[in-house]
Amino acid sequence: MSRFFLYFLLLAISFEAAAQNKFTLSGYIKDSKNGETLIGATVRAEGKGNMATQSNDYGFYSLTLAEGSYKIIITSIGYTEKAFEVDLSANKQTDINMDPAGKEIEEVVITAQAEDRNVSAARMGVEQISIKEVNKLPVLFGERDVVKALTLLPGVKSGGDGSSSFFVRGGAADQNLILLDEAIVYNPSHLLGFFSTFNSDAIKNVTLYKGNMPAQYGGRLSSVMDVKMNDGSNKDFHVNGGIGLISSRLSVEGPIVKDKGSFLISARRTYADMFLKLSSDSAIRNNTLYFYDVNVKANYQLGKKDRIYLSGYFGKDKLGLSDLFGLNWGNSTGTLRWNHQFSPKVFSNTSLIYSDYNYDISIHLASLEGRIQSRIRDWNLKEEISFYPNAQNEIKIGLSSIYHTIKPGIYSGNVTLTNQPDNHSWENALYVNNTWKAAPRLTIDYGVRLSAFSVLGGAHKFYVLDEHSNITDTLMYPSGSIVKTYLQPEPRLAANYRLSPKSAIKAAYSRNAQYLHLISNSNTSNPTDKWVPSNNLIQPEVSDLVALGYARNFKDNMFELSIETYYKRMSNQIDYKDGANVVSNEPIEPQLLYGKGRAYGVEVLIRKTKGRLTGWIGYTLSRSEKQIDGINDSKWYAARQDRTHDLSVVAIYELSKRTTLSGTLVYYTGNAVSFPSGKYRADNQVIFLYTERNGYRMPAYHRMDLSATIKLSKPEKRFQSELAIGIYNAYGRENAYVITFRENPEDREKTQALRIALFRFVPSITYNFKF
Numbered sequence: 001m002s003r004f005f006l007y008f009l010l011l012a013i014s015f016e017a018a019a020q021n022k023f024t025l026s027g028y029i030k031d032s033k034n035g036e037t038l039i040g041a042t043v044r045a046e047g048k049g050n051m052a053t054q055s056n057d058y059g060f061y062s063l064t065l066a067e068g069s070y071k072i073i074i075t076s077i078g079y080t081e082k083a084f085e086v087d088l089s090a091n092k093q094t095d096i097n098m099d100p101a102g103k104e105i106e107e108v109v110i111t112a113q114a115e116d117r118n119v120s121a122a123r124m125g126v127e128q129i130s131i132k133e134v135n136k137l138p139v140l141f142g143e144r145d146v147v148k149a150l151t152l153l154p155g156v157k158s159g160g161d162g163s164s165s166f167f168v169r170g171g172a173a174d175q176n177l178i179l180l181d182e183a184i185v186y187n188p189s190h191l192l193g194f195f196s197t198f199n200s201d202a203i204k205n206v207t208l209y210k211g212n213m214p215a216q217y218g219g220r221l222s223s224v225m226d227v228k229m230n231d232g233s234n235k236d237f238h239v240n241g242g243i244g245l246i247s248s249r250l251s252v253e254g255p256i257v258k259d260k261g262s263f264l265i266s267a268r269r270t271y272a273d274m275f276l277k278l279s280s281d282s283a284i285r286n287n288t289l290y291f292y293d294v295n296v297k298a299n300y301q302l303g304k305k306d307r308i309y310l311s312g313y314f315g316k317d318k319l320g321l322s323d324l325f326g327l328n329w330g331n332s333t334g335t336l337r338w339n340h341q342f343s344p345k346v347f348s349n350t351s352l353i354y355s356d357y358n359y360d361i362s363i364h365l366a367s368l369e370g371r372i373q374s375r376i377r378d379w380n381l382k383e384e385i386s387f388y389p390n391a392q393n394e395i396k397i398g399l400s401s402i403y404h405t406i407k408p409g410i411y412s413g414n415v416t417l418t419n420q421p422d423n424h425s426w427e428n429a430l431y432v433n434n435t436w437k438a439a440p441r442l443t444i445d446y447g448v449r450l451s452a453f454s455v456l457g458g459a460h461k462f463y464v465l466d467e468h469s470n471i472t473d474t475l476m477y478p479s480g481s482i483v484k485t486y487l488q489p490e491p492r493l494a495a496n497y498r499l500s501p502k503s504a505i506k507a508a509y510s511r512n513a514q515y516l517h518l519i520s521n522s523n524t525s526n527p528t529d530k531w532v533p534s535n536n537l538i539q540p541e542v543s544d545l546v547a548l549g550y551a552r553n554f555k556d557n558m559f560e561l562s563i564e565t566y567y568k569r570m571s572n573q574i575d576y577k578d579g580a581n582v583v584s585n586e587p588i589e590p591q592l593l594y595g596k597g598r599a600y601g602v603e604v605l606i607r608k609t610k611g612r613l614t615g616w617i618g619y620t621l622s623r624s625e626k627q628i629d630g631i632n633d634s635k636w637y638a639a640r641q642d643r644t645h646d647l648s649v650v651a652i653y654e655l656s657k658r659t660t661l662s663g664t665l666v667y668y669t670g671n672a673v674s675f676p677s678g679k680y681r682a683d684n685q686v687i688f689l690y691t692e693r694n695g696y697r698m699p700a701y702h703r704m705d706l707s708a709t710i711k712l713s714k715p716e717k718r719f720q721s722e723l724a725i726g727i728y729n730a731y732g733r734e735n736a737y738v739i740t741f742r743e744n745p746e747d748r749e750k751t752q753a754l755r756i757a758l759f760r761f762v763p764s765i766t767y768n769f770k771f
Contacts, residue, residue, distance in 0.1 A: 024344035032097035034233035041076035051391035062388035122445040125210035138705030147196040154603035154618035164189035167641040170599020170624030171222025174518030183333035186357035202266035202295035215433040215447030232264030240770035261300035288320035329359035353380040370413025421459030441498040449490040457481040488513040503552040570597035595628030638672035670698030728762035
């Protein structure tokens with residue numbers, strides 16, 4: 001590895017040597033109204049090759065050009081194009097303030113991408129959606145949700161009603177890396193999945209990489225959902241929020257020191273529990289059902305070259321049945337970042353990151369009194385340096401070190417379970433990535449990530465199993481000692497070749513390794529699912545993904561067409577044995593089996609981006625399968641998230657300057673499930689017989705959602721307000737949430753299937769305001 005970095009350093013030096021008589025234009029790109037930095041804004045120098053670059057995640061840009069005079073043009077969707085002349089005879093730092101494109105635009109548009117980005121970007125399988133679009137889409141219970149908006153795009157499949165889980169290109173729910181200001185969010189759901197943890201009022205940017213992620217990301221097989229929070233206005237104080245039928249939210253932002261620092265506080269809470277208290281039935285009145293979350297962020301510019309950020313998220317769910325049962329769970333994250341500009345060509349980001357997810361179950365029954373607690377906690381130190389040697393290359397070098405602590409279960413009271421000791425592990429990574437404009441028509445993004453996962457000793461037990469998965473020995477290691485280290489190189493490559501100014505072909509390959517695994521027997525992420533690390537028996541999951549694509553734009557980028565096909569091969573896939581007891585606290589290792597997986601498919605996206613009518617049609621044809629010795633006679637079988645067809649239609653129509661109508665239509669093949677194929681009696685009890693793993697299908701799912709957003713104030717007024725009215729599942733389709741089986745009480749020889757649906761018609765109304 002040292003030779004690799006020596007070679008890279010020499011390569012960087014050679015770039016510098018070749019850059020004699022060249023100078024660098026650099027700085028930050030910001031919104032002129034509130035000082036928010038803009039991500040992905042394009043900076044182009046006209047003449048002498050039309051060199052261009054984009055602002056990074058912190059709004060910083062760097063463009064190295066030969067000495068001379070240039071016209072610099074800056075573009076960003078949602079903002080008026082800006083141009084200025086520059087005589088570049090020395091390095092020059094120029095901060096650029098962009099004006100929103102028209103008085104009707106009241107919010108920062110989070111997708112600051114070029115109009116032809118789907119054609120020009122090197123990477124494929126990257127999805128971005130703007131908060132402006134999210135705010136116009138029909139939503140459940142009137143709560144805007146970026147996760148559910150992303151599931152309307154091809155290759156991203158929803159976990160269904162009552163779930164915030166999503167599946168990307170055949171991967172399981174735990175194979176998605178979800179980041180909020182660089183901190184890992186382990187359970188992105190509220191109220192058992194009806195809401196996600198992301199409050200749209202606090203979000204600046206959302207990017208989803210569907211497997212072909214750059215080398216700076218790692219730790220999951222299928223995708224990365226990278227969410228960046230708003231910084232807060234450094235110009236003026238603002239308050240905005242919304243009042244809905246079951247939830248409300250409020251955000252406050254403003255300058256700490258004008259033009260130098262700002263803060264943001266955003267909070268929301270549901271109040272379904274308040275309606276329960278109106279019931280005359282004490283059994284209902286004393287129940288608890290609500291969540292709250294708070295996003296906070298502050299930043300301050302120490303000087304022209306230094307800025308610090310501090311951000312945090314705190315969320316908690318409470319579910320209780322009178323005084324008999326309680327389930328509380330929540331996420332907490334914190335990120336302290338320091339941005340430093342070493343030179344016009346070198347930008348550094350240093351982060352100290354904290355993540356915490358925990359749940360707490362309390363039981364108060366006559367025969368059982370107890371409490372069960374579990375937690376996963378991370379401390380992460382990350383350093384990344386961005387190097388812009390010339391206009392053709394953007395290089396990122398970095399390292400990450402994460403210390404994981406998992407508390408499998410702490411039990412108190414008269415419960416018969418025994419406490420499980422903490423499990424410790426250490427995950428490290430070094431990476432380098434370069435975006436190289438190899439030729440006017442060819443862009444290549446390549447890199448490598450070297451990840452290492454060390455299993456650490458302590459009070460946790462390690463087991464030795466025989467060929468029948470019986471425990472033959474138990475091993476103990478001193479606290480802090482390294483029991484085993486897994487080392488995995490993860491190469492990444494993506495290329496884009498422009499066939500014409502309006503079309504391109506793309507190809508990509510990536511390898512990813514995953515060291516933490518969610519042990520679950522359901523399609524959705526439940527609060528009590530177990531996260532387990534790789535150890536001496538559970539090996540890291542590894543995937544190899546290849547993808548090909550074609551992109552074309554029509555009518556001055558008004559219409560976009562993207563077609564992508566992929567094949568993913570996965571090793572060390574995990575599943576339960578038949579008959580495993582998934583809720584016990586016995587050692588999990590003897591209950592698991594390991595094998596391989598594969599996922600493949602075709603994704604088609606047709607999008608209209610301009611005009612009064614905008615929206616998209618997304619379609620995915622795919623398969624996701626596993627082959628594990630000991631399951632399904634060792635034959636290939638469908639993974640739980642396997643769906644053959646997935647179709648989404650989204651339409652947004654501006655009826656007038658004040659009224660916007662929107663609608664979505666969703667259809668997909670039912671999930672693969674295990675249904676009984678027979679039954680027998682034992683001690684006068686009916687026992688159903690399951691023979692084929694995931695050999696059946698739930699009924700096909702489809703629904704239509706409709707909404708209208710009406711602005712109640714004129715654009716020039718300081719106080720802005722709107723009314724959002726919607727209906728979820730407009731034609732009342734009773735989609736199956738779960739299907740259970742029982743003996744027919746009228747004919748014991750027959751079996752009844754009981755279909756349970758969560759929703760029919762769900763109306764919503766929300767009043768939003770901003771001043």
